[in-house]
Amino acid sequence: MLDAEGHILAEAVLSQEREHAPFGGVVPEIAARAHLAFLPEQVDRAMSQAGLRFADLGGVAASAGPGLIGGLIVGSQFAKGVALAHQLPYVAVNHLEAHALTARLPGITPDGLAFPYLLLLVSGGHCQCVAVEGVGHHVRLGSTMDDAAGEAFDKVAKLLGLGWPGGPALEKLAAGGDPGRYAFPRPLLGRPGCDFSFSGLKTAVALEVGKLGSGALPVAVAADIAASFQRAVADVLADRASHAMAMMRLRSSDARILVVAGGVAANGAIRSALAAAAATHGFELVAPPVRLCTDNAVMVAWAGIERLRLGMVNGMDFAPRPRWPLDSVEA
Ligand code: KG4
Numbered sequence: 001m002l003d004a005e006g007h008i009l010a011e012a013v014l015s016q017e018r019e020h021a022p023f024g025g026v027v028p029e030i031a032a033r034a035h036l037a038f039l040p041e042q043v044d045r046a047m048s049q050a051g052l053r054f055a056d057l058g059g060v061a062a063s064a065g066p067g068l069i070g071g072l073i074v075g076s077q078f079a080k081g082v083a084l085a086h087q088l089p090y091v092a093v094n095h096l097e098a099h100a101l102t103a104r105l106p107g108i109t110p111d112g113l114a115f116p117y118l119l120l121l122v123s124g125g126h127c128q129c130v131a132v133e134g135v136g137h138h139v140r141l142g143s144t145m146d147d148a149a150g151e152a153f154d155k156v157a158k159l160l161g162l163g164w165p166g167g168p169a170l171e172k173l174a175a176g177g178d179p180g181r182y183a184f185p186r187p188l189l190g191r192p193g194c195d196f197s198f199s200g201l202k203t204a205v206a207l208e209v210g211k212l213g214s215g216a217l218p219v220a221v222a223a224d225i226a227a228s229f230q231r232a233v234a235d236v237l238a239d240r241a242s243h244a245m246a247m248m249r250l251r252s253s254d255a256r257i258l259v260v261a262g263g264v265a266a267n268g269a270i271r272s273a274l275a276a277a278a279a280t281h282g283f284e285l286v287a288p289p290v291r292l293c294t295d296n297a298v299m300v301a302w303a304g305i306e307r308l309r310l311g312m313v314n315g316m317d318f319a320p321r322p323r324w325p326l327d328s329v330e331a
């Protein structure tokens with residue numbers, strides 16, 4: 001919940017990790033039911049934390065895609081219900097645009113971040129470089145040809161016997177490992193453009209783990225594999241981001257900000273690699289706090305405010321979209 005300027009009045013993230021962890025990944029049906037079961041009390045909590053009633057609101061925004069349709073329907077219909085009952089404007093937010101605009105929240109950079117800037121979005125479902133040129137103006141410069149970066153972390157974590165989601169556990173394990181021990185491939189490194197590929201890297205790790213025999217790996221070996229894998233991902237992301245920065249400069253000669261968002265942006269090794277790459281290209285890395293990089297409602301509310309300010313509201317007939325590419329989000 002945000003005030004009109006975008007200051008945070010209340011925030012609450014309800015994790016479904018416990019519900020999905022036994023299955024090693026997100027189960028769509030469980031996700032839909034959990035949304036239905038927990039959303040009303042979650043909204044109540046946020047409202048009382050902010051000390052507001054629905055009638056005090058200036059508008060209601062909800063993520064309408066892309067993503068699993070069950071949760072999108074529950075969230076969208078709930079938001080429409082509140083908007084209808086209190087005659088408030090309703091904004092259907094593209095969740096990728098919400099990640100893209102988070103860096104413009106007041107307080108993230110000293111003077112507020114102006115368009116255009118380059119976004120590297122690295123989450124469990126997405127891996128792309130985007131020129132963010134305005135609200136509703138996004139140009140995808142490159143994206144993954146197979147897995148998302150977070151997906152690769154999750155799959156490798158699984159190979160190493162870590163829980164789900166694997167990214168945070170893998171980073172912790174990697175901290176005690178030698179990143180130079182295994183020479184894993186760096187897919188697409190140095191190739192033109194800024195597309196990504198992670199499936200070959202994941203397969204190389206699987207082959208290495210297979211060679212080490214069945215049964216649990218010694219912790220030191222697992223740590224070296226984790227560290228070597230993480231270094232490979234960091235190298236690839238830094239290289240692809242470097243290409244994207246050059247592409248961005250061609251579009252806008254005054255572009256000088258690289259924003260990183262999505263769950264993988266929480267990774268310290270990846271942040272340092274990106275900061276170094278940015279410095280080389282005369283860019284500055286802006287990384288919102290980790291809690292605002294991973295999926296959260298603050299970023300959706302903020303995207304809602306950005307749209308509301310420009311009069312971009314949606315009708316009650318707006319249907320949630322499981323697929324909704326960022327460059328088709330119209331202004
Ligand atoms: O953005 P997000 O919260 O959800 C979506 O996928 O939209 O991203 C979750 C992903 C998961 O794949 C998770 O393993 C990864 O982000 N992740 C990390 C770290 N923390 C979360 N990957 C690497 N290092 C981390 N510290």
Ligand code: ZN
Nearest residue numbers: 099123294295
């Ligand atoms: Zn996300």
